[in-house]
Amino acid sequence: MSTDLQEIESVVKTIAVDAREASLALANVSTEKKNKAILRLAELIEENVESLRTENAKDLAAAENSGISGAMLNRLQLNDSRIAGMIEGARQVAALPDPVGESLDIYKHPQGFTIEKVRVPIGVIGIIYESRPNVTVDCAILCLKSGNASILRGGKEAFHTNTALAALVSRALDETGLPTKAVQFIPTTDRAALNTLLKLQDQIQCIIPRGGEGLIRFVSENSTIPVIKHYDGICTLFVDQAADIDMATKIVVNSKTHYPSVCNAGENLLVDRSIAASALPVIAKALKEKGVELRADADAKAILVSEDIPCVDATEEDWGTEYLDLIISIKIVDSVEEAMGFINHYGSSHSDCIITGNPEAATQFLNGVDSSTVYWNVSTRFTDGFEFGLGAEIGISTDRLHARGPMGLRELCSYKYKVVGEGQIKA
Structure with a gap:
């Protein structure tokens, strides 16, 4: 020695x-x-x-x-x-x-x-x-x-x-x-x-x-x-079929682009199939204006290509990746249940959001997503001790023993x- x-x-x-x-x-x-x-x-x-x-x-x-x-x-x-x-x-x-x-x-x-x-x-x-x-x-x-x-x-x-x-x-x-x-x-x-x-x-x-x-x-x-500890901040935003598209656009853009290198930035975007054709192009264009690279599954890509919005193919690895950069993965889902299943499988139990005008869907999401912080119509960027009235935070825990969240x-x-x-x- x-x-x-x-x-x-x-x-x-x-x-x-x-x-x-x-x-x-x-x-x-x-x-x-x-x-x-x-x-x-x-x-x-x-x-x-x-x-x-x-x-x-x-x-x-x-x-x-x-x-x-x-x-x-x-x-x-x-x-x-x-x-x-x-x-x-x-x-x-x-x-x-x-x-x-x-x-x-x-x-x-x-x-x-x-x-x-x-x-x-x-x-x-x-x-x-x-x-x-x-x-x-x-x-x-x-x-x-x-x-x-x-x-x-x-x-x-x-x-x-x-x-x-x-x-x-x-x-x-x-x-x-x-x-x-x-x-x-x-x-x-x-x-x-x-x-x-x-x-x-x-x-x-x-x-x-x-x-x-x-x-x-x-x-x-x-x-x-x-x-x-928390290992990753793989945060997902789900745009439900009852979402206000303007509200959804603002929340998604803020979650992804406000400060992309932090753990509470959005990394995945899920859009309900029933409104995907109308909602996704609006959200995607707003993201592209902020310089965000879009990685889309086949269904999302078909919508984006039809609107001449550049994107690349999402891979299985993308769904579980914390980019910490101006990149977002996009997937079309058929229901609140599928969105919750996706988040509970690929997410990191950090912060996840549903954007919807349907209280029943929101309650189902808030109760069913196994994350330390869950949101209804609020940007994931608020997962922070200062914002939670704690003055500051010593960290954000995704553990289940002793402490969770900020x-x-x-x-x-x-x-x-x-x-x-x-x-x-x-x-």
Whole structure:
């Protein structure tokens, strides 16, 4: 083993030990003190916009030189709206109720003592993420407010920006008297640091990966710590026979083109056969105007070709592909049941939408699609912690245990039982 590898392992282990100690202290910090630190961070971001832009420019230049895709470059950019989003997200989280200590249930035992179930922090949470530097702030503030210590491991493509943001977090903690080790950023992009982090189950209670499928599968397969995750965002929009075509067009175009490189962007379009001839050309033309490549099944292609709308043949592989780009797959279906079957087979349990004026069809869809978030006449782009009133999110879970969908403050907590009596003993 090389000295460098030993040093990396030592640094990561020290970070984890310090985080565990900080988490025990943070679990008992008042809401007022946590909010003060979060609000101070918002101020520091506002005060340091130019220096953050400078660091982000270094990452953008390096990414362009490495030939990174346009979609990934877009994720990396710390533009005005994302800076404003971080600031607003921090202020929203500070304004939200503190979940720690919330009474979930209470039971009076026949022998007279009480058993109360209360919400508590998970402990130490490791967040492993790629590209988007705003994740540094989102995760830091959510973990802090929920009483958890966090260890942040960002991707190499955003290293300078992440380092600068993490320094502001540390400064906010220090200036408000909270443990500075409550939020730590791993100061290396070496894969050895990640390998070490994933084995520290004695100090770290939960791992949350945010990024591409390759990263998430690596983390899931190599971690000895419980992982909360989603692999893909294969989101499908179904235009039912009772859909308003103008509404459907707006929703489909927004879901696909508003921000195509994110996990809640639309990837598949299903259209009911009874309105396909009238609805599909309208939707397809609007998508083409936005530069979207159309991949169609035989029935959809026949309609598109008859209207001189360019498209290519969809393959079986396309239905289960997360493009993260201006590409959409199109299929004609015969019913709500077929649409639901398609989604439950090819989808990733992320976000799926029905566009219809029929409440019965909508209810059937909302109940029958096995996804963490289901929509009726709303763009899938709203699957987001900020939009759900959570202030921000630490990730979107498609798992079925503990948390599902956008993960906010409550999803970052576990619970314990407090039993209080007057000397009762079991007979």
